[in-house]
Amino acid sequence: MIPSKNMTKTLVDLDEEPGAPLRRPEDRRSRTVNYLRLSITDRCNLRCRYCMPDEGMDFVPHEEILSYEEILHLVGVSIGSGIRKVRLTGGEPLVRKNFLSFLERLAGIEDLEEISLTTNGVLLKEHAAAIRQCGICRINVSLDSLKPERFFSITRRDVFHRVLEGIEEAERLNFHPIKINVVAMKGINDDEVLDFARLSLERPFHVRFIEFMPVGKNNAWSPERFITAGEIYSRIKTLGELEPMEHGAMDGPAERFKIRGARGEVGFISPVSNHFCDTCNRLRLTAEGKLRGCLFSDHEIDVKTPLREGRGDDHLSLLLRRAIQEKPDGPGRAASTPRKCIRQMSAIGG
Numbered sequence: 001m002i003p004s005k006n007m008t009k010t011l012v013d014l015d016e017e018p019g020a021p022l023r024r025p026e027d028r029r030s031r032t033v034n035y036l037r038l039s040i041t042d043r044c045n046l047r048c049r050y051c052m053p054d055e056g057m058d059f060v061p062h063e064e065i066l067s068y069e070e071i072l073h074l075v076g077v078s079i080g081s082g083i084r085k086v087r088l089t090g091g092e093p094l095v096r097k098n099f100l101s102f103l104e105r106l107a108g109i110e111d112l113e114e115i116s117l118t119t120n121g122v123l124l125k126e127h128a129a130a131i132r133q134c135g136i137c138r139i140n141v142s143l144d145s146l147k148p149e150r151f152f153s154i155t156r157r158d159v160f161h162r163v164l165e166g167i168e169e170a171e172r173l174n175f176h177p178i179k180i181n182v183v184a185m186k187g188i189n190d191d192e193v194l195d196f197a198r199l200s201l202e203r204p205f206h207v208r209f210i211e212f213m214p215v216g217k218n219n220a221w222s223p224e225r226f227i228t229a230g231e232i233y234s235r236i237k238t239l240g241e242l243e244p245m246e247h248g249a250m251d252g253p254a255e256r257f258k259i260r261g262a263r264g265e266v267g268f269i270s271p272v273s274n275h276f277c278d279t280c281n282r283l284r285l286t287a288e289g290k291l292r293g294c295l296f297s298d299h300e301i302d303v304k305t306p307l308r309e310g311r312g313d314d315h316l317s318l319l320l321r322r323a324i325q326e327k328p329d330g331p332g333r334a335a336s337t338p339r340k341c342i343r344q345m346s347a348i349g350g
Ligand code: SAM
Pocket: 044, 050, 051, 089, 090, 091, 092, 093, 118, 119, 120, 121, 140, 141, 142, 181, 183, 210, 211, 212, 213, 214, 215, 216, 219, 345, 346, 349, 350
């Protein structure tokens, strides 16, 4: 097949023949990209106000969503391009049919060093044991309020207690770490910052505060709703000394601390106030098969079409490496400016 103009450029840029062993999975800023976030569906059983409209969501037609077979194939190829860690996200990954048999197959892929799951926790209680049996122990549960009425007002669904039961079941089954992800929003839930942090005192949870990002098609971001990770840190400091935790090679962008004497940790993720582009090791694959190098950039590379056209692994591998190479240098203005993005967060996977 004759390479398209873009392909020609890619081959020149990469300075490598397709199929050649990759020297290092580095982008042009020498960032090592070894982490793939996979959104396996854009469907969700919650309707968080900052993420999705209550009605009228334009879901991707089922036939346009990557099949499990296709995802597994692409993960296999991505390993040849340096990916070692995969996180499953959505939408809500647990709502996709036959998720557990998919997970079992994913867990069987050699050379994948880490698989983790991000969930809203609604279906966690019933699936936790089977997930654990697949050898998965790392889990992130998104939870923005510890108050049932407020949870309902944010998510538009009355399932707060199911999420808590899911987290308890994960703790009972020794998932580790159990990360509780909180999107902090001024005037919405920032008055609960200390309550969330206190959770880490008695329980082994890693509570992580994530800055509200102006990303997504219908995002509800505004400067008035924004609170920096730095401000949250200052508030939590009042609970006790914050001891910094060491950063592992596979760790994400959270700045991690332990409140002195705590069983768990607190962490701060600051994509807006202090973006971590210098150390970003992530690539994203959307539910409909587009590779994205950055949440804040709409630059995408389609891998589904060539996959469905029967293009070989060499070609797919080239596209993966191109996506790594073309990771934006930084967020530009986008990280602090409200903007529409071509996709909902639910399709990108957060
Ligand atoms: N359903 C799963 C869940 O709830 O974790 C996975 C998908 S969800 C899109 C992934 C994460 O993105 C959630 O923690 C959610 O709170 C977060 N998220 C969505 N929109 C966001 C925004 N504008 N700013 C910051 N985080 C956001």
